[in-house]
Amino acid sequence: MKPFFQTHPAPSTRARRGLGRRALVLAGIAAALLVGGCRSTALDVKELGLTGMAAESAYQYPVHGIDISKYQGAIDWDAARDSGVAFAWLKATEGGDRVDERFAENWRKTRAVGIPRGAYHFWYHCRPGIEQARAFINAVPKDRLALPPVIDIEWTPFSPTCTKRPPREELVREVTAMADALERHYGQRPLLYIPIDVHRDRLVGAFPRHEVWVRAVRDHPDNVYENRRFRFWQYTEKGTVPGIKGEVDRNAFAGTREDWKKWLEANLSR
Template sequence: MSRLWLLIAAVLMLASCGSRTSSVAPPSPPIGQPVQPGETAASLAVARARLITHPKFGDSDPHPWDGRTPWSYPIHGIDVSRWQGDIDWHRAKAAGISFAYLKATEGGDLADPKFRDHWRGARRAGVKRGAYHYFYFCRPAAEQARWFIRHVPRDSAALPHVLDMEWTPHSRTCTKRPSGSKIRAEADRFLDILEAHYGRRPVLYTTVDFYRDTGIGRLRGTEFWLRSVADHPHVTYPGALWRFWQYTGTGRVPGIEGNVDLNVFGGGPERWLRWSGQI
């Protein structure tokens, strides 16, 4: 064979090799790591199998629910502060707690003394957790946001954090009731600062009277967590969209002494897994 034909044959062989598709499968994610977007049906099934759905907890002051009950929602969780004391997070998770919101800060100078214990304990037990800030109307939003950031570490696995806004008529230091426009502007400022720092916009928790009095539901691009302990949110907050519903403040959960707030996520298991960053 002439040199020319040898050269042509070599070029064709190289081109053929370069066009082949590798048969080596991409590596699987490490055990314990969340499955990334683009997950297979099998990985979704595995993630869902880890959930305990439709749990029904005790209540020291139960409400006679009509219509759609809290237990018709599959994903339940708690919010806690120093008043719950030490928590057996593994027992709580085994009972069906899928998420927990932990009080971190209040105003611009108070930090919950149990926050770090709760933050670490929930993580060790595999409970999805986020932190919340209780807002006071006697300090600027920017100051309160900095206070929260000082106490709550960045964690890519955490839930979006929460701004708790409600009237404070029983406070010994701050009973101000600013106008709705002022409150909405302050809320927006707080949410913007936390979103810039943590990379995800916080959820806003509120109560029936505060929602009605301030027009806080007009905030754009904000997900809401609504308290409604005597009726479904579609009755208490007509037309409102919500991500979480707090349905009682007197719940009883294994692993927690005394009463605790109980909540549901407004969606099914797959939506929960996606929203919480588990798949």
């Protein structure tokens, strides 16, 4: 048998860069699995005293995480990681010109402690999608170990500046414009966070190419979302996590630990 270097030529510079990126992604996956694979944060669902179908169903998923914004204040990310938080979605932007005051800090610290994290944008119905995409891109760095970006689409009846509820065609068009711009820039297809009312009112059957993050705090999403598969599930806004003062949204990944490993490998930036 010939030596390896004789039968396999040395990789080109481009190939070496590709191998380096691959190694970085795999290292990120390994770190993520150490965080999300050593213990199950689903135990907190029972500790919260939640009842009903949502609590029981969420308890069955092994991989759990959180979503946060400036309202959680300063976070001890080491404590959150050690408690078993497997992923975190961080609010980055809102509309076309607002950046969450703690985004940069949370973005930096979650990476430092090894928690897989992604950034989310709070949708503003009174501004074109492409403008909102630019605001997000200006605020959120490219990062090979970041989860895909998220567009959070909610009705805003208490907004002081925009309570508009656009028709389905307009909403789909503008969200698509933002989603496509983010995919071009980051090389990742964004997820869409869609609560029950927005889904029911406008988006049943829309966005079949995008994975969806749903919200259902009283029942399993399959029982309240029509014609919608989901990848992440926000099952309570009253969660508790070591290192975070007060309540925090808790989320489950819809799959097994092996599914989580495969999802990370497919969705971390290249």
